[in-house]
Amino acid sequence: MKYSDNIKSISLHMGVVTALFLLQFILPDYYHLTITRIMVLSVFAMGYNLIFGYVGLLSLGHAMFFGVGLYCAGITSYYFAWNALEAFIAAIICGMIFSFIIGLMIVRTTGVSFMIVTMMFSQSAYLATLYFIEYTNGDEGFIIPQSSRIFFIFSQKIDLTNPDIRYNIALALLAITIGIIFKITRSPFGLSLIAIRENPARTAMLGYNIFAIKLKSVVISGIISASAGGAYALLFAYVGSSFTSIEYSIDVMLYTLLGGAGTILGPIIGAFLMFFIIDIISGYTIAYMIIIGIILIFLILFFPRGILGTIKDKWLKWLP
Amino acid sequence: MDFWPFLFLASLEGLVQAAILSLTALGLSLVFGVMRIVNVAHGEFYMLGGVIAWSIISFIDINPALNFAIAIVIAPIIVAIIAYICNILILKPLKYKADATIIATIGILYITQQTALIYFGADAKAVEPPLYFPIQFPWFGYSGYKLMVILAAIIILLITWYIIAKTKIGLIMRATQLDGEMAQVFGININKVYAAVFAVGAAYAAIAAILILPIRQAHYLMGQDPLFLSFIVVIIGGLGSIRGTIIAAIIIGMSDGIMSVFFSPTMAKMLSTIFVAMILIVKPGGLFGNSSK
Numbered sequence: 001m002k003y004s005d006n007i008k009s010i011s012l013h014m015g016v017v018t019a020l021f022l023l024q025f026i027l028p029d030y031y032h033l034t035i036t037r038i039m040v041l042s043v044f045a046m047g048y049n050l051i052f053g054y055v056g057l058l059s060l061g062h063a064m065f066f067g068v069g070l071y072c073a074g075i076t077s078y079y080f081a082w083n084a085l086e087a088f089i090a091a092i093i094c095g096m097i098f099s100f101i102i103g104l105m106i107v108r109t110t111g112v113s114f115m116i117v118t119m120m121f122s123q124s125a126y127l128a129t130l131y132f133i134e135y136t137n138g139d140e141g142f143i144i145p146q147s148s149r150i151f152f153i154f155s156q157k158i159d160l161t162n163p164d165i166r167y168n169i170a171l172a173l174l175a176i177t178i179g180i181i182f183k184i185t186r187s188p189f190g191l192s193l194i195a196i197r198e199n200p201a202r203t204a205m206l207g208y209n210i211f212a213i214k215l216k217s218v219v220i221s222g223i224i225s226a227s228a229g230g231a232y233a234l235l236f237a238y239v240g241s242s243f244t245s246i247e248y249s250i251d252v253m254l255y256t257l258l259g260g261a262g263t264i265l266g267p268i269i270g271a272f273l274m275f276f277i278i279d280i281i282s283g284y285t286i287a288y289m290i291i292i293g294i295i296l297i298f299l300i301l302f303f304p305r306g307i308l309g310t311i312k313d314k315w316l317k318w319l320p
Numbered sequence: 321m322d323f324w325p326f327l328f329l330a331s332l333e334g335l336v337q338a339a340i341l342s343l344t345a346l347g348l349s350l351v352f353g354v355m356r357i358v359n360v361a362h363g364e365f366y367m368l369g370g371v372i373a374w375s376i377i378s379f380i381d382i383n384p385a386l387n388f389a390i391a392i393v394i395a396p397i398i399v400a401i402i403a404y405i406c407n408i409l410i411l412k413p414l415k416y417k418a419d420a421t422i423i424a425t426i427g428i429l430y431i432t433q434q435t436a437l438i439y440f441g442a443d444a445k446a447v448e449p450p451l452y453f454p455i456q457f458p459w460f461g462y463s464g465y466k467l468m469v470i471l472a473a474i475i476i477l478l479i480t481w482y483i484i485a486k487t488k489i490g491l492i493m494r495a496t497q498l499d500g501e502m503a504q505v506f507g508i509n510i511n512k513v514y515a516a517v518f519a520v521g522a523a524y525a526a527i528a529a530i531l532i533l534p535i536r537q538a539h540y541l542m543g544q545d546p547l548f549l550s551f552i553v554v555i556i557g558g559l560g561s562i563r564g565t566i567i568a569a570i571i572i573g574m575s576d577g578i579m580s581v582f583f584s585p586t587m588a589k590m591l592s593t594i595f596v597a598m599i600l601i602v603k604p605g606g607l608f609g610n611s612s613k
Contacts, residue, residue, distance in 0.1 A: 058419050105601050112418050113600050120597040127590040287437045293430025300423045
């Protein structure tokens with residue numbers, strides 16, 4: 001990696017974060033909430049992209065990791081009256097433990113089996129949220145009380161019901177995630193992920209422990225996804241079963257594919273685009289999800305590298 | 321009702337479920353076995369079968385038996401044609417690669433499901449059974465139509481077995497399944513085989529849906545449960561193995577029918593899903609064969 005390329009990509013990512021920061025002063029209030037939501041979903045998509053884009057593991061059940069964070073934050077704040085910060089930390093820890101246990105199992109499979117196993121575990125998680133309906137209230141879900149959404153850091157009061165604070169917290173989470181993924185792609189660990197994607201047999205032959213590397217990537221991806229889930233629950237105060245459904249796993253795959261799998265900013269671009277496309281389409285028809293199908297097929301047929309992936313291939317080789 | 325008659329009733333319900341499931345799963349198993357692709361849209365072909373049959377029946381509207389007879393002939397053909405077009409336009413250009421086709425079939429799933437929502441609406445629609453003759457057991461009366469469903473499934477399965485095991489078409493299919501490249505060397509046009517298998521697989525799902533239509537209702541989301549159950553059946557039964565698929569369908573259908581009479585259906589589904597995921601993990605190469613090569 002050339003020094004100048006390094007400067008370019010660092011400044012690009014800093015620029016994206018700065019641009020998102022400045023955006024809040026220009027945009028009308030309605031878009032504040034939308035963009036806050038998109039930023040949290042982008043974090044989820046970046047977590048997904050880590051194993052789909054870099055390791056080449058096509059997971060069809062990432063909503064379970066998001067869901068673990070979501071329910072962990074929701075249940076601790078709703079039933080135990082933990083404050084948002086404690087609940088968020090709990091979500092991350094739960095996400096870590098959960099993804100480690102699931103990872104131990106799913107990493108043993110490859111190819112088609114991996115896709116089906118992740119889908120089935122995710123479906124079981126979804127069914128579990130329906131089964132424990134006394135606590136989760138199933139599809140209808142529950143609302144996190146206002147009192148849990150206020151907390152203090154260094155005696156500074158932080159109130160998550162304030163839209164500006166929500167926006168900046170989501171942005172901070174996004175910036176941290178960009179930083180983590182950026183760091184990973186530059187590390188030997190990140191390179192070994194790509195090596196596994198390109199040729200698992202050869203990587204194993206070179207002495208890498210593929211199982212351990214994949215497991216580590218699943219756990220990191222799980223933690224990022226769970227943090228997005230936890231943040232989503234606390235920022236928007238709502239927890240429900242639909243967030244663990246297959247459709248949610250597909251959505252995040254779509255963001256990643258559209259933006260460009262295996263690029264840092266791809267999932268963010270994908271999430272932004274899809275959100276606005278669906279926003280526009282849903283004004284015309286109740287069957288707006290048809291657009292998801294059309295875009296999926298269009299992408300996989302003509303545009304498999306996504307937007308940023310294609311730009312990277314054609315013009316900007318230095319994009320991480 | 322006492323326990324034993326209750327169990328008998330539960331087993332009958334289980335058999336109906338098994339009959340429908342074995343047809344649906346057979347379609348999925350054929351597609352996976354021969355083409356080595358996972359068709360996530362399979363449940364939607366099932367749904368299309370049901371929805372199109374309902375449309376035909378309400379369009380003709382002569383008498384229940386005749387309506388149903390026409391629908392069960394025409395609807396699967398329409399579904400097969402739709403599947404054929406999907407294959408030519410989408411799957412063939414992707415060269416049947418595992419990752420790409422699974423994503424593409426998810427796309428097909430969304431498009432068919434949402435199209436059905438647009439044209440069919442969100443309400444469930446009922447179909448009259450083509451024949452009424454309750455069969456009176458000592459403990460309870462049972463719908464004769466449900467027994468007909470079981471019989472129809474058995475006949476279709478026997479015909480399928482005959483075609484695959486005894487005819488030249490079956491031989492070509494088995495050759496393609498065993499080694500596509502080698503089959504090509506022997507002058508078999510495997511693209512034609514793939515196209516045919518994909519269409520026929522979809523038609524099986526459609527037939528299953530039409531048979532169940534008078535018992536349950538047509539709905540644009542009716543394909544979801546059969547899809548998951550078929551996956552479970554195909555994984556447990558071993559891929560491309562017709563016998564395995566049918567045995568697994570009977571076990572899963574019966575146990576699903578019986579379990580959901582005695583336990584909470586959500587719990588039953590959850591446990592069976594985890595159980596199947598475990599089978600795939602413990603025997604990654606075993607049950608799924610060399611799918612990941």
